[in-house]
Amino acid sequence: MKEAIGGSWLMQIVIFFVLLFAAFLCFAINYTRAFKVKNELIKTIQRYQPDCPNTNNGQLCDITRENINNLLNETAYTTIGKCSDDEKGYTRNGEISGNTDSSFCIKVVPMANNSDSGKNYQYKIRVFYGFDLPVIGSLLHFEMTGTTKTLFIEGDQ
Numbered sequence: 001m002k003e004a005i006g007g008s009w010l011m012q013i014v015i016f017f018v019l020l021f022a023a024f025l026c027f028a029i030n031y032t033r034a035f036k037v038k039n040e041l042i043k044t045i046q047r048y049q050p051d052c053p054n055t056n057n058g059q060l061c062d063i064t065r066e067n068i069n070n071l072l073n074e075t076a077y078t079t080i081g082k083c084s085d086d087e088k089g090y091t092r093n094g095e096i097s098g099n100t101d102s103s104f105c106i107k108v109v110p111m112a113n114n115s116d117s118g119k120n121y122q123y124k125i126r127v128f129y130g131f132d133l134p135v136i137g138s139l140l141h142f143e144m145t146g147t148t149k150t151l152f153i154e155g156d157q
Contacts (some may be wrong), residue, residue, distance in 0.1 A: 027131050030079070031142075034129035037077045038146045041104060041125050044068055049123070050151045060106070065094030072103060079103070081143060103127075111150050117136030123148045 030045045044067045045060070052061030060068070072092045080101045083089035089102025097103075111120035124147050131140040 003090075023131070030129045030131070033077055034079065034127050034144050037072065037075055037104070038125060038127045038144055040071050040075075040150050041068060041127070042123075042146050044071065045106075045123050045125070046148050046151065050153050052153070059088065059096070060090070060094065065071060077103065077127075079128045079130055081105075081126075081141060085128070087124075087126065109147075120150050120152055122150055135157045 044064060048064040048067060049061065052064065057120045068090070069092070078092070080103055083102050083105035085099065087099070087105040087107040089097045089099050089105050090100070091097045092103045104125060107124040107126075109122045110123055111122055113120055120149075122143060126143055126145045128141060128143050130142060
């Protein structure tokens with residue numbers, strides 16, 4: 001009888017460590033996906049946004065939104081979060097969502113060294129990730145931020 005109890009304890013310890021390892025993998029996968037999405041958002045904005053005039057209010061132009069929509073669909077990024085008041089939140093399909101239930105948030109930061117033909121901006125991007133378990137659901141929420149290089153946008157007034 002003594003060894004039967006010892007075997008069940010050992011089985012519980014093994015199950016505990018297997019669940020702990022699975023939880024770590026879930027967290028690592030979500031973090032990696034959010035990191036990739038953040039970097040791709042930065043690259044997309046740096047590539048397409050400078051060609052769009054009058055974008056200093058944080059709105060993305062059509063080609064930028066289209067490329068971001070394709071990116072989010074390819075990576076299966078579904079995490080949502082809440083943006084602050086000075087940021088614009090966007091859904092997975094590139095539409096402005098307000099400050100709640102946003103896939104990512106963008107804040108435009110004006111920079112110095114402006115000229116008559118345009119202005120310099122940086123875009124601050126915030127994406128969300130969390131600790132999601134299939135049966136239990138979302139337990140913890142985190143966020144990750146990044147900024148673009150300084151972009152010169154022509155025609156902004």
